[in-house]
Amino acid sequence: MAHFLEKSSIPQATATLTEWNMVSDRIITARLRSQQVKVTVIQIYAPTKESDEAAKAAFYDQLQDELTTVPRHDLLLVIGDFNAQLNGDCSGFEVTMGPHGSGTRTNDNSERLRSFYASNNLCIGNTFFQHKRIHKMTWRSPGGLYKNKIDYICISKRWCLSLLDVKSRRGADVGSDHNLLVAKSRLKLMRSTPKPQRPRPFNVTKLKETPIAQQFQLELRNCFKILAETGGEESVENDWTRLHLIVIESATTTIGRRRGTYRNIKDNERCTNQSKGRSPVANHRSTRKTMSRALR
Known part of the structure; x- marks a missing residue:
């Protein structure tokens, strides 16, 4: 039909x-x-x-x-x-x-x-x-x-x-x-523009570990040495671009990027900062309330 x-x-x-x-x-x-x-x-x-x-x-x-x-x-x-x-x-x-x-x-x-x-x-x-x-x-x-x-x-x-x-x-x-x-x-569809993907931040907390920090410094030192040997009379913009790429590649190799979306990372950081910013009295009161609920 x-x-x-x-x-x-x-x-x-x-x-x-x-x-x-x-x-x-x-x-x-x-x-x-x-x-x-x-x-x-x-x-x-x-x-x-x-x-x-x-x-x-x-x-x-x-x-x-x-x-x-x-x-x-x-x-x-x-x-x-x-x-x-x-x-x-x-x-x-x-x-x-x-x-x-x-x-x-x-x-x-x-x-x-x-x-x-x-x-x-x-x-x-x-x-x-x-x-x-x-x-x-x-x-x-x-x-x-x-x-x-x-x-x-x-x-x-x-x-x-x-x-x-x-x-x-x-x-x-x-x-x-x-x-x-x-x-x-006939379908007339609206063109969809892809949203730019924001890169995840580097996991800089790993730099608190001495072996990883030393490895990161060594990686940078080697890259800067190669850059100094191969560098010529280039403009400041080109030097900055090469320096920027060296830092990103070294960080990606040694410490990597943090897991999760950018929003989740920011939410976790905000919660961590708020918990650290609480006064000892507030923490003590929260502990007493938790203990009293458990004893009921």
Whole structure:
């Protein structure tokens, strides 16, 4: 009932399938991985208008449970046979649907469809594009006497502008009384600038150990000796650059950098300084409180 992939791209699409779930005989979900964004597709088959209220309520409750599990940043598509006709009256639902519906009358399924997707920030893609009536119909009765538009492609409101067109293809041989429904989309993504990584500070506490401090001094002395032998008449900027690199390489070799992120290191240093700055009386009071709690 819905078609998104060319024949040549089916193997690549199969490789991008990360998970799928057969929820019920009316709902199946799949999640695809792309280079830009992950896509969650929910294929549904809604109860007909002749079904009882309990069956309709159970279906929409189950569909709501599935929508709540979809990650917020995913491109969400809800597609399939909704068994509902929508006319061009979009009053009060301008964000959810467009003015290009094809139904002549609405029923209970139509109202459920509009209200449900409005409450879940979904857009009914078929209704936003103007086509000839013959290109809107998605279902035909046996013999072709009656034709209706009951299949829809709904997309999350965040990605609604990426839809370029939704159109029915009558010529496709799909072995069904439903026509093939095709959606074209194009993603416009914001360029993300990578944040500069702040280098971790050196573990200068190791210099308190005499062997490591002597090794660091020896490393610097050897590097300075090589620099003096190979140095020529260069500018002050070049001399400073070489000196800077020598100190960094020597420190990396001997003492290394501290573990953890820069924020964790600063937090640890702040806690250490605060604990050292406490007065002996405060420490004594804290010890007495701890002992009294233990004796209770």
